[in-house]
Amino acid sequence: MLLIIEQLLNGLQLGITLFLMSAGLTLVFGIMQVINLAHGSFYMIGAYVGATVAVQTGSFLLAILAALCAAALVGAIVEIVILRHLYKREHLDQVLATFGLIMFFNELTRIIWGRQPLFMDTPGWLSKSIEIIPGLPYPSYRLAVIVAGLFVAICLWLLFAKTKAGMKIRAGASNRDMVGALGVNIKLLYTLVFSLGALLAGLAGVMAGPILAVESGMGESILILTFVVIVIGGIGSIRGAVAGALLVGMVDTLGRAFLPTILRLVLDSSTANSLAASLASMAIYILMAAILVWKPRGLFPAHA
Amino acid sequence: MMFIFTRKRAVISLGALVVFFLPIVAQLTGDPYLISLGSRILIYALAAVSLDLLLGYGAMISLGHAAFVGIGAYVIGIFHFHSFDSSPLFTSPFLLSGSENGLFVLPMAVLAASFAALIIGALSLRTTGMHFIMITLAFAQMLYYFFVSLEKYGGDDGLSLYSRNSFPGLDLGNDLHFYYLCLAALCLFLFFTCRLVNSRFGLIIRGAGNNDRRARSLGIHSNSYKLVTFMIAGGGAGLAGALLANQTEYVSPGLMHWTLSGELMVMVLLGGLGTLFGPVLGAAVFLLLEEGLAMYTEHWMVYMGPILILVVIFAKRGLFGLVTGGSKKDD
Numbered sequence A: 001m002l003l004i005i006e007q008l009l010n011g012l013q014l015g016i017t018l019f020l021m022s023a024g025l026t027l028v029f030g031i032m033q034v035i036n037l038a039h040g041s042f043y044m045i046g047a048y049v050g051a052t053v054a055v056q057t058g059s060f061l062l063a064i065l066a067a068l069c070a071a072a073l074v075g076a077i078v079e080i081v082i083l084r085h086l087y088k089r090e091h092l093d094q095v096l097a098t099f100g101l102i103m104f105f106n107e108l109t110r111i112i113w114g115r116q117p118l119f120m121d122t123p124g125w126l127s128k129s130i131e132i133i134p135g136l137p138y139p140s141y142r143l144a145v146i147v148a149g150l151f152v153a154i155c156l157w158l159l160f161a162k163t164k165a166g167m168k169i170r171a172g173a174s175n176r177d178m179v180g181a182l183g184v185n186i187k188l189l190y191t192l193v194f195s196l197g198a199l200l201a202g203l204a205g206v207m208a209g210p211i212l213a214v215e216s217g218m219g220e221s222i223l224i225l226t227f228v229v230i231v232i233g234g235i236g237s238i239r240g241a242v243a244g245a246l247l248v249g250m251v252d253t254l255g256r257a258f259l260p261t262i263l264r265l266v267l268d269s270s271t272a273n274s275l276a277a278s279l280a281s282m283a284i285y286i287l288m289a290a291i292l293v294w295k296p297r298g299l300f301p302a303h304a
Numbered sequence B: 001m002m003f004i005f006t007r008k009r010a011v012i013s014l015g016a017l018v019v020f021f022l023p024i025v026a027q028l029t030g031d032p033y034l035i036s037l038g039s040r041i042l043i044y045a046l047a048a049v050s051l052d053l054l055l056g057y058g059a060m061i062s063l064g065h066a067a068f069v070g071i072g073a074y075v076i077g078i079f080h081f082h083s084f085d086s087s088p089l090f091t092s093p094f095l096l097s098g099s100e101n102g103l104f105v106l107p108m109a110v111l112a113a114s115f116a117a118l119i120i121g122a123l124s125l126r127t128t129g130m131h132f133i134m135i136t137l138a139f140a141q142m143l144y145y146f147f148v149s150l151e152k153y154g155g156d157d158g159l160s161l162y163s164r165n166s167f168p169g170l171d172l173g174n175d176l177h178f179y180y181l182c183l184a185a186l187c188l189f190l191f192f193t194c195r196l197v198n199s200r201f202g203l204i205i206r207g208a209g210n211n212d213r214r215a216r217s218l219g220i221h222s223n224s225y226k227l228v229t230f231m232i233a234g235g236g237a238g239l240a241g242a243l244l245a246n247q248t249e250y251v252s253p254g255l256m257h258w259t260l261s262g263e264l265m266v267m268v269l270l271g272g273l274g275t276l277f278g279p280v281l282g283a284a285v286f287l288l289l290e291e292g293l294a295m296y297t298e299h300w301m302v303y304m305g306p307i308l309i310l311v312v313i314f315a316k317r318g319l320f321g322l323v324t325g326g327s328k329k330d331d
Helices: A002-032 A039-057 A060-081 A091-113 A140-162 A164-174 A176-181 A186-208 A218-233 A238-266 A269-294 B007-029 B032-057 B066-084 B102-124 B129-148 B175-197 B200-210 B212-217 B222-248 B258-271 B277-296 B301-314 B318-324
Strands: A129-133 A136-139 B088-090
Touching: A002 A039, A002 A129, A002 A136, A002 A140, A002 A164, A002 A186, A002 A218, A002 A238, A039 A060, A039 A091, A039 A186, A039 A218, A060 A186, A091 A218, A091 B129, A091 B258, A091 B301, A129 A140, A136 A140, A140 A164, A140 A186, A140 A238, A164 A176, A164 A186, A176 A186, A186 A218, A218 A238, A218 A269, A218 B129, A218 B258, A238 A269, A269 B102, A269 B129, B007 B032, B007 B175, B007 B277, B007 B318, B032 B175, B032 B200, B032 B222, B032 B258, B032 B277, B066 B088, B066 B102, B066 B129, B066 B222, B066 B258, B102 B129, B102 B222, B129 B258, B175 B200, B175 B222, B175 B277, B200 B212, B200 B222, B212 B222, B258 B277, B258 B301, B258 B318, B277 B301, B277 B318
Parallel strands: none
Antiparallel strands: A129 A136
8 A cells, every 4th residue: 555655656756757848848839830859858958957066066956947047048049040940841840850959969968978877966955755654754855856846837827827928828829820910929939938848848857867867868768758648638738738747657657566566466477577567668658559549639639 | 655864863873873883893992891881771771761651752750660670670580589599489379480581581571560560550540740750659669668678589688690591592691692682672662662652552642641631532541541551661661670680680679769760760851752762862871971970070960960950941852852953843
């Protein structure tokens, strides 16, 4: 029972990281109709800059701040210099150009930080475990990630639902030409939205820093999970991103944790272990295929 | 039919001459390395041409084409594995034992890859646009993780082959023989795809690629045509994978990694979308550029990325369009 709660929390934590990634990406898809493979690069940049600043200054909060600024800045530059020219082009061109960006950023981090992965320490004030319910200690850093992620999710919701900027963004997602015709500065709005998405990815990256190794190419594994989230949730839909992220986070974590035990009930242990390993790593893709057969446009399509 | 000597035909003939005589020149000048580089280019070209069928004709933007390359390679690897320790692949419903015979395993690789394409295509083609891109990518990653966790066949480390396949009349261990086998495979596939895209079938695929709704309203069940194209492209990629496994004598999940899918896409676009011969040129330029940049710096990707972005933004019709000139209509 305790194990289940612990794994549920781990699933929630992965889900929240995925939500931070997919919220930005789904907005960019929804509003600009652009497919951005380089979104994982912002995650990587956030993690690298965060890890470096954390080592240099010893302050985790400064590290987060630096990571956010770096990711948002790089995001804005990428949008202005490259992606802006690709909005009217076909998806294929966007895929290729952003693929080029991935090559560039991955290699650039190798040049600046070397091939060895960086390791980021958990900040001192978050390094202990907290006993959430009696008998279940849980790392306070992971709890902090969950709380911070929920906080950001609420802020995002407030931004979209309650502010004028959010209204423009939502309007842009449902009919961008009309919003432009009504006199909203679409170019600026696009740059801001893109930069906001990059900032969220950078936040996800720096928060993952103490949990994972910070290395070149780390953005791609999470990017593909993010794609799965967005496809499941429905492209361009924030609600879908929330649902998809939680679903993928839970299925992935719980699958890895419990499939071996479950399969051992019916199979001998070596077959069960190898089968469970394959199934667990494929579980989310199977989930995605199943959802698409059922609902080809995802659970919460934005333009239903 | 009258033979008209267009600039495009001149370029293709020139290319064919270069490709045909390259190994002979390489032998004379004592650069056997060129032959194996040449084979690698031909193999990637084969995979790129098959992807061009999807991207350039059917407007199916698949970002998971490497999956079929990987499946083709694994068929060779698995047959080799069982032939080496003389155990059967499986015993029921019928006995299938390992094999080294290229005449058997190469077609098996094509079949297996086409079959995988049938399943992946049937599910993916329920969607269009961005969903299709991401779903093909996800299926490829799924297979990647499947083979990573497949401990019996080496898992993450992959399988090493102890020899290349046997082939009647050829010694594939000899790089020269292997080169001409790759060339023959590429020529056959190019011939087949050229006939295909200019047939009624190809017309439907191009029509459905341009405007699927209109094709369907004309009473054409376009999804079946797309699925068959997806299978043919998968088979071509499987053949490329099988040859690649033979060339490197090594098979690993890395062949299915999505970066390879991306690189194949780059080759197609670099050479020219929807030109079939363009991707061959694209593959050659991409691999030569990679080799050339790698000679100067280990960080060649930091230059390749921006080059790619520039090509996308400025050279819409690819290199093949640049060298053949004229508009796309005159072919």
